[in-house]
Amino acid sequence: MRRYVIRRVVQAAGVLWAAYTVAFLVLDYLPGDPVSAMAGQGLDQTSTDPAQIAQLKHEYGFDKPVLVQYAEYLGRAVRGDFGDSVATGRPVTSTLADALPATLQLTTAALLLAILVGGGLAVLATYTSMRWLRQVLLSLPPLGVSVPTFWVGLMLVELFSFRAHLFPAFGNDGLRGLVLPAIALAIPSGALISQVLAKSLLNTLNEPYVQTARAKGAGRARVHLRHALRNASLPALTVIGVLAGQLMANSVVIETVFSRNGLGRVTATAVGSQDIPVVQGVVVFGSFVFVLVNLVIDLVYPLIDPRIVVAGRPA
Amino acid sequence: MSQMVDEGVAAEAAVGLGVPVEKGRDGAGVVRFFLRRPGLVLSIVMVVLVVLAAFWPNLFTSRDPLTGVPAQRFQAPGGAHWFGTDELGRDVFSRIVHGAALSMKATLIAVAVAIVVGGLLGLAAGFVGRWVDDVLMRAVDVLLSIPALFLSLALVTALGYGTMKVAIAVGIASVATFARVMRAEVLRVRQATYVEASRSCGTRWYGVLGRHVLPNAIGPVLVLATLDFGTSILAVSSLSFLGYGAPPPAPEWGTVIAAGRNYLANAWWLTALPGFVIAATVLATNRIARALDGEWTRR
Numbered sequence: 001m002r003r004y005v006i007r008r009v010v011q012a013a014g015v016l017w018a019a020y021t022v023a024f025l026v027l028d029y030l031p032g033d034p035v036s037a038m039a040g041q042g043l044d045q046t047s048t049d050p051a052q053i054a055q056l057k058h059e060y061g062f063d064k065p066v067l068v069q070y071a072e073y074l075g076r077a078v079r080g081d082f083g084d085s086v087a088t089g090r091p092v093t094s095t096l097a098d099a100l101p102a103t104l105q106l107t108t109a110a111l112l113l114a115i116l117v118g119g120g121l122a123v124l125a126t127y128t129s130m131r132w133l134r135q136v137l138l139s140l141p142p143l144g145v146s147v148p149t150f151w152v153g154l155m156l157v158e159l160f161s162f163r164a165h166l167f168p169a170f171g172n173d174g175l176r177g178l179v180l181p182a183i184a185l186a187i188p189s190g191a192l193i194s195q196v197l198a199k200s201l202l203n204t205l206n207e208p209y210v211q212t213a214r215a216k217g218a219g220r221a222r223v224h225l226r227h228a229l230r231n232a233s234l235p236a237l238t239v240i241g242v243l244a245g246q247l248m249a250n251s252v253v254i255e256t257v258f259s260r261n262g263l264g265r266v267t268a269t270a271v272g273s274q275d276i277p278v279v280q281g282v283v284v285f286g287s288f289v290f291v292l293v294n295l296v297i298d299l300v301y302p303l304i305d306p307r308i309v310v311a312g313r314p315a
Numbered sequence: 316m317s318q319m320v321d322e323g324v325a326a327e328a329a330v331g332l333g334v335p336v337e338k339g340r341d342g343a344g345v346v347r348f349f350l351r352r353p354g355l356v357l358s359i360v361m362v363v364l365v366v367l368a369a370f371w372p373n374l375f376t377s378r379d380p381l382t383g384v385p386a387q388r389f390q391a392p393g394g395a396h397w398f399g400t401d402e403l404g405r406d407v408f409s410r411i412v413h414g415a416a417l418s419m420k421a422t423l424i425a426v427a428v429a430i431v432v433g434g435l436l437g438l439a440a441g442f443v444g445r446w447v448d449d450v451l452m453r454a455v456d457v458l459l460s461i462p463a464l465f466l467s468l469a470l471v472t473a474l475g476y477g478t479m480k481v482a483i484a485v486g487i488a489s490v491a492t493f494a495r496v497m498r499a500e501v502l503r504v505r506q507a508t509y510v511e512a513s514r515s516c517g518t519r520w521y522g523v524l525g526r527h528v529l530p531n532a533i534g535p536v537l538v539l540a541t542l543d544f545g546t547s548i549l550a551v552s553s554l555s556f557l558g559y560g561a562p563p564p565a566p567e568w569g570t571v572i573a574a575g576r577n578y579l580a581n582a583w584w585l586t587a588l589p590g591f592v593i594a595a596t597v598l599a600t601n602r603i604a605r606a607l608d609g610e611w612t613r614r
Contacts, residue, residue, distance in 0.1 A: 015456065015457055015460050018453070018454075018457040018460075019457055019460055019461055021457075022457060022458070022461065022466075023461075023469060026466075026469050026470060026473050027469055027472060027473050142598065142601060142602070142605075143594075143598065145601065146545065146549075146594050146597040146598040146601055147590075147594045147597075148549050148552055148553065148556075148569075148572075148590060148593050148594065148597075149549075149553065150552075150553060150556045150569075150572065151572060151586065151590030151593065151594065154572070154576060154579060154586045154590070155586070155587060155590070157579060158579050158580075158583055158586070158587070162579065162580045245460075245461075245462035245465075246462050246463070246464070248462060248465075249462035249463065249464035249465045249468075250464060252464060252468065252557070253464075253553050253556065253557065256556075256557060257576075267465075267468060268557055270472075271468050271471060271472050271557075271559065272558070274472055276472060276473075279468065279469055279472045280469075282465060282468075283461055283465050283466070283468075283469050286461060286462045286465040287460045287461045287462075287465075290460050290461070290462060291460055
C-alpha cells in the first residue's frame with residue numbers, strides 16, 4: 001500500500017511539471033508578446049518606445065535564451081511564485097488564492113449536486129419497474145450533456161430571477177446566490193455521471209454474484225444498493241476525477257453569466273487582457289486540481305474494491 | 316424550430332433512404348431500422364438543415380442578418396419574424412441561419428484539427444511502438460490533465476481572438492482523446508492475422524498501414540469525431556459567448572446569445588431561441604454518434 005501511494009504521488013508530481021511545461025510553451029513561446037501587451041497597458045500609447053520595451057523585456061527576462069527562461073520560471077514556480085499579474089501588478093499566487101474560495105464553494109456545491117441528482121437518477125432509472133418512468137429518466141442525461149452551460153444559466157436567471165423573483169440574478173451573496181449557478185454548473189456533470197452509472201449498473205445487475213445474492217433471498221433494494229451499486233460505482237468514480245477539473249474550467253463561463261467573483265472571472269479577465277502570468281497560473285492550477293482529485297480517487301479505489309491493490313494497478 | 320423541422324419533412328425520406336443504402340443492405344431492413352427510431356431520423360434532418368444553412372443560408376431566409384429595421388425593434392417571435400427581432404430590429408432567425416456558417420466552419424475546423432493531429436499521433440504511437448509510443452502517450456496524458464476549456468483559453472491568449480483561432484484552440488484541446496482512441500485501435504488491428512499475413516508476403520510498412528491498419532482502425536475514430544462535433548459546437552459557442560470569437564456584428568451563435576443577454580428581462584427570445592438551436596444541433600449529433608456506435612452494426 002505504501003509503495004502504491006508513493007508511486008502515485010511521484011507520478012502526480014511528474015504530470016504537474018509537464019503541465020507547467022505545456023503552459024510555458026503555449027504562453028511564453030507562441031507569437032503573442034507579453035511585453036507589447038504590458039506596454040499597451042501603460043498610461044499613454046506614446047510611452048511605448050523601443051528602449052522601454054527593451055528594458056521591460058530585460059526586466060522580465062524575455063531577452064534570455066528560452067531554456068534559461070524556462071529554468072528560471074520553473075525554479076520560481078516550484079516555490080509557488082508564478083510572477084506578477086501584468087494588468088494589476090499583484091502576485092499571481094495571491095490573485096488566485098483570493099479568488100479561490102468563492103469558486104471552490106461553487107464547484108463543490110455543483111459537484112455534490114451532480115453526484116446526488118445524477119447518481120440518484122441512475123439508481124432510480126435502473127431500479128424502477130415502470131417502463132415509462134425508466135424511459136423518461138434515461139432520456140434526461142443525453143439532454144443534459146447537449147445544452148450549452150451558459151445558456152442554461154441565462155435561462156435559469158430568466159425564469160427564477162426575472163419572472164419568479166426567487167433567487168438573485170447575480171452576485172456572490174450567500175446561499176441563495178449560490179443556488180442557480182450551482183444548478184447550471186451541475187447539469188452537464190450530473191448528466192455524465194448518471195449516464196456512466198446507469199450503464200455500469202445495468203451491466204453489474206447481470207453479473208452472477210447478483211443472481212447469487214438474489215437466490216439467497218436478499219431483497220430487491222438490498223441487492224441493488226448494497227451488492228450492485230458498490231461495484232458499479234467504480235466507473236462513475238473515474239468520471240468524477242475528470243469532472244473536477246472540468247467544473248473548475250466551466251466556472252469561467254458560469255461566473256461570467258452570473259457576474260460572480262472568483263477564479264473563473266479572474267481567468268476571463270486575464271484572457272481578455274492577455275495577462276499571461278495569470279493565465280499560466282490558472283492552467284497549472286487546473287491541472288493541479290485534476291491531479292489531486294485523481295490521486296484521492298486512486299487511493300479510494302482499493303477501499304471500494306480491495307482487488308485493485310493486489311493487482312498492483314488501479315483499474 | 317418547429318417550422319424548420321416541418322420544412323425538412325419532405326427531405327426526410329430521401330435522407331433516411333439515401334445514407335445507408337451504400338452499405339449494400341436490403342431496403343426493407345433499412346426502412347424498419349429508421350421507422351423504429353424517429354428520434355434518429357429527426358436528428359439527421361436537424362443536422363442536414365444546419366449544414367444546408369451553413370452553406371446556403373439564402374434557402375432559409377432572405378433577410379439581411381446585419382442590417383435592422385429600427386421601427387421593428389424587440390418584436391416578439393411571430394409570423395413575420397420567427398425568432399423575433401433584436402435591439403436594432405435585426406431578424407434573429409436570419410442571424411442564426413447566417414451564424415450557422417461561422418459556427419459550423421469553426422466546429423468543422425476544430426474537429427479536423429483534432430482528428431488529423433490526434434489521429435497522426437495515435438497512429439505513430441500505435442504503429443511504431445517502443446519509445447515513440449512511450450513519449451507520445453506521456454505527452455497525451457499531460458494534455459488530458461489540463462481541463463479542456465483552460466487549455467483552449469491558454470491557446471486563445473497566445474493566438475489572439477477570432478473564429479479561426481478559437482476553432483484551432485478548441486481542436487487542439489481534444490487532440491489527446493483522438494490520439495488515445497486511434498492508438499488503441501491501431502494496437503488492436505496490428506495484432507490481427509491478416510496484418511501479419513500481409514507483412515509476411517513482403518508488403519512494405521506503408522502498404523500495411525494504408526491498406527490494412529488504417530481502414531480497420533478508423534471506425535471508432537469516426538464515431539468519436541461525430542461525438543466531438545457536438546462537444547466542439549458547445550466549446551466554440553462558449554468561447555464566442557465569452558467574447559473571444561468573431562467581433563460583435565458577426566452573428567456567431569455564442570456572440571448572438573452574449574448580445575441578447577443584456578435584454579434578458581424584456582426580450583427572452585434573444586437568448587432562449589438561439590440557445591435552443593445550439594442544444595438541438597448538439598443533441599442531434601450526439602444521437603447520430605450513438606447510432607453509429609453500435610446500433611447500426613448490431614441491427
